[in-house]
Amino acid sequence: MKNIVIGRYVPGKGFLYTLDPRTKIIALLLLMAGTFIIDELIHMVVAIAMIGIILLIGKISIRRVYLGLRPLLFLLIFTFAFQILFNTQGELLYEMPLYYSPLTIGLVALVVVTWMLTKKYIRFKLIYFLIMVALSLFIFSTLNEPFVFGQGAFTVYEDALQMALFIMLRLIIIVTLSTILTITTKPTDLNLGLESVLKPLKIVRVNTEEIAMIISIALRYIPTLLDEANKIMLAQASRGVDFQEGKLKEKVMQIVSLLVPMFIISFKRSDELANAMEARSFVPGQPRTRLHQLVWKTLDTLVIIFAIGFLFGSIYIRVMV
Amino acid sequence: MAIKFERVSYQYQSIDKRGYLAIEDVTLSIAGEGEFITLIGETGSGKSTLVQHMNALLQPTEGRMNLFGIKIDKDTKRQKKVKLNPIRKQVGLVFQFPEYQLFEETVQKDIIFGPRNFGVSEAEAIKRAKEVIKVVGLDESYLKRSPFNLSGGEKKRVSIAGILAMEPDILILDEPTSGLDPMGRNALLKVFNDIHEKLNKTVLIITHDMNTVYEYAKRVLVMREGVLVYDGDPLQLFSRRNIENWNLETPEILKLQKALQSKFNIEIDNYPRSKKALFEAVKEGVKQ
């Protein structure tokens, strides 16, 4: 449960920390839009390089960003493989013959089994996996006798490669940018920034202040609720609930035994909290002053100009070049 | 000994800071019957972490435990062969807030939930429910009621009945009397004393109330910053000079006795542990 910290605020210094959250949110949106408009690989590489420079100047460790990306690795690999295997448009770039024989299939099966048995001892599982895939392809393509009963080909087309690269790079950019936002902005500031960015929605009668209050209370109570869920689990485990085991019917009962107390406690809590808030003169919908005020600085203006420049630059390149 | 800890430490994992030691190097043993123990210490001193080891909800990150013959150390979690669940039948743990465990529509269903999880037949479990509801000082009519419409004290009793119905050898209660008024507290303490005396079970209570410690317990454990700093007789603990350093208060009975002795030179033999005994001793002392 404590793993829900990916992308959580990490105290630090650097210009990204001093930026106004509104700036960061708007810049994030502009930069993302820009990267979706770019359709040339070389421009994309330039964009990535720019983000690299931002990270460097902002003194953000690449490891943090990687941690943010890690949950998406599977998705990245999957889309990449999907494009390579099924997209057959454009020029044929590469072809590799594959020979199916008892020997090659047997050897590949051996590779798979070795991978399954040994993966838990390997630290860099992804690299290990890729090596194993490469090894399998190598076996299929080189051992062309004896008893070959079938032949196929591993092909890579230009469009496939390009699409795959694009999707991957865009995902990486989006995740990197949002990670930068969340690890350099305190949740309270982020909330304040969001509230202010969403302010135009007031015209369509969305109460942005209330939304902000709800988010802020959620931020305050998530750790408390997680802690409570854990205690309830321990309390029920003390009554013999074995959360690791059980048939379907027992599983349902186990979940009920967690959910009911959770709901009841949360209702009671929200009731008491509402009382406490009202007692301290909170009136929903009434104007309030704010302790935290966002201060717009020259640097913020510069960053926004840069982000707008980036967006227009990418539109210009897309349309004119 | 039913519970044996050998240099047990437990470190909570956390991501940003290095994990912190909740309990450190604790060695103790507890018998499977006939003990009445209190566990005291400030908030955050590791009391709850300690008792959660006793029914194997937590496993030590350092050191060894032996719980009813089952050996547990830091590697136990990875070996799936060791079944921890049966230990929880023998060491019943009641959490501080009954709201953490009550979830069924009726009190009876809630009480039999524990025993049913340990494979007790429904008929037998219901029979037990009828017994334990009386042990905790409520009558059978409560069995049909919803646990959510009870008062705070009654909920607490039902949650205790739910653990008692599992027929544990050792009953552990985390701050069972906090928030109750004097009547409610005394009645509940009497229930624990009955469980201890009549059913001959080992009872362990976490408490902040030194009077409970002094009046009821035969043995007291003091936790301080994760370390077990005292394990022994309550009287010896409170007659030591440095209990203020441990942020402990002197039990009222003892305080009154000491005050009277120093001011009036009244002779009081031994150390009376109950109000009644003290009052009688004072009466006799004054007459002489």
Next chain:
Amino acid sequence: METIIEIKDLTFGYSSDQEVLKNINLSINKGEWITILGHNGSGKSTLSKLLIGLLKARNGTIRVDGLLLDENTVYDIRKKIGIVFQNPDNQFVGVTVRDDIAFGLENLQIEREEMIERIDSFSKKVDMFEYLNKEPQQLSGGQKQRVAIAGILAMETDVIIFDEATSMLDPKGRRKIMEYMRKLNEEGTTIITITHDMKEAVESDRIVVLKDGKILKTDTSTNVLNDKATLEQSNLELLLPLELLYYLNENHVDRKELKDYLWQLSLSE
């Protein structure tokens, strides 16, 4: 003496067939420290919720500082009465200590500069200044209650109600909160303590004993602490030295200086 709270014929029930509070009459003076003493379920917390308009009385009136409590005045009355509730976790609104103290001030639309000033000075008052940036998970129950007190002090109310505010704390936390009550009362704040713990009642000026929604007795602390019959009726206990005093009286032990000493002891708790 100036009256700050005046309760007349107050009756309340959650449903039409029950009455949690019956015919409560009570007036509280400015600067007074009053304890409302009662067993679990005696209606004492309900009374505190009625006082700040979280519940609506079925009958009777409440006046605070001359103002009659109704739908229109409830917000003004909440500026005069602050309340510290029982559960430290369920009244901590802010993400940090600073934000939590600010919450009430934001509601009162206090200017930012003023807010910062008040947060600094009142957090110092309850010794939580060094903790301003801490999150609630990093605080003990006692510290959270201190933050709650600072939050109310910052709103500069005339009256503070402590609604079983110490019942979930350990002895150290409890002692500390008691210290602040004492200090605040000395500085002129009207204090209402709601509790079932005799030791918390000892220092107050007057005690109101509640039983099953009715006032059994309202009197000076000394008179109530000494009233065995009333306390027993309401499921409460005498302080130990006084219980001994009663025992000695019943057993016809006469030693005046001993009895005087027992009195002293019970008041010096």
